[in-house]
Amino acid sequence: MQIVILNDAIEVAAYGADIFTAQLNRNARSILGLATGSTPVALYQALIERNQAGDVSFKEATSFNLDEYLGLDGSHPQSYRHFMNSQLFDHIDINKAHTYVPPGDAKNPVAACHEYEEKIAEKGGIDIQLLGIGRNGHIGFNEPSSGLTSRTRVKTLTKATIDDNARFFKPDEYQPHLSITMGIGTILDAKKVVLLATGENKAEAIQAMIEGPLTAACPASALQMHRDAVIVIDKAAASKLKDIEFYQHIEAENQKLQAYLASL
Numbered sequence: 001m002q003i004v005i006l007n008d009a010i011e012v013a014a015y016g017a018d019i020f021t022a023q024l025n026r027n028a029r030s031i032l033g034l035a036t037g038s039t040p041v042a043l044y045q046a047l048i049e050r051n052q053a054g055d056v057s058f059k060e061a062t063s064f065n066l067d068e069y070l071g072l073d074g075s076h077p078q079s080y081r082h083f084m085n086s087q088l089f090d091h092i093d094i095n096k097a098h099t100y101v102p103p104g105d106a107k108n109p110v111a112a113c114h115e116y117e118e119k120i121a122e123k124g125g126i127d128i129q130l131l132g133i134g135r136n137g138h139i140g141f142n143e144p145s146s147g148l149t150s151r152t153r154v155k156t157l158t159k160a161t162i163d164d165n166a167r168f169f170k171p172d173e174y175q176p177h178l179s180i181t182m183g184i185g186t187i188l189d190a191k192k193v194v195l196l197a198t199g200e201n202k203a204e205a206i207q208a209m210i211e212g213p214l215t216a217a218c219p220a221s222a223l224q225m226h227r228d229a230v231i232v233i234d235k236a237a238a239s240k241l242k243d244i245e246f247y248q249h250i251e252a253e254n255q256k257l258q259a260y261l262a263s264l
């Protein structure tokens with residue numbers, strides 16, 4: 001894991017946007033794995049600005065989202081398809097036919113999960129996967145107890161996640177308790193993984209993910225097994241890490257090494 005600790009959410013979003021911009025400028029046909037939640041919004045805003053300024057293009061890119069609520073179709077304002085359209089796709093030059101979100105209205109959700117996996121494989125796999133993290137350590141909608149090699153499937157949400165996401169729904173609005181989510185195995189197959197987290201309410205999950213044991217009790221801890229996982233967090237989200245100074249030291253050394261390699 002590469003652990004990058006920055007001052008605040010603005011720096012985290014800019015750092016994440018730099019990684020995605022570099023990826024797309026290296027390979028315009030990149031297969032992007034995208035995420036929802038409030039954390040990536042600022043990163044998407046940065047990408048929209050860069051796209052409109054002509055600094056990065058999504059014209060040739062393809063995207064796969066991590067998850068979707070089961071029971072909501074894409075026109076529902078709380079669906080993740082709607083979120084992606086309004087927060088990113090409507091404002092950039094991506095071909096929407098090349099943006100995939102698990103179908104929350106699938107008649108046969110189990111078959112839809114298999115088809116989603118097949119589609120990812122058909123496109124050649126995900127080059128770079130963006131992730132947030134739930135307070136209970138979930139990634140996508142892989143709640144605690146999720147299999148560490150799981151694939152895209154229907155998952156039941158925990159009460160904690162339903163409560164955390166209730167803020168997006170009106171008090172009398174139906175809030176799904178089921179989802180379709182990429183599995184942890186699906187996420188680990190991405191060539192690169194970038195997890196963003198900000199704020200003190202993520203500090204416990206971040207500590208468990210980085211310093212805790214590899215365990216289904218903290219699904220994000222599976223990223224310890226990924227060969228190219230970058231964890232970008234602000235100081236508040238890093239505040240419960242026991243070895244924070246060591247991680248900062250490693251990153252400083254890493255930057256020196258990168259500068260040296262670039263000078264060769």
Ligand SMILES: N[C@@H]1[C@@H](O)[C@H](O)[C@@H](COP(=O)(O)O)O[C@@H]1O
Pocket residue numbers: 035036037038039040066067131132133134135138139140141161165
């Ligand atoms: N399925 C999403 C996750 O992918 C996301 O990481 C999490 C945290 O969201 P936020 O960034 O709003 O804290 O929310 C939802 O549960």
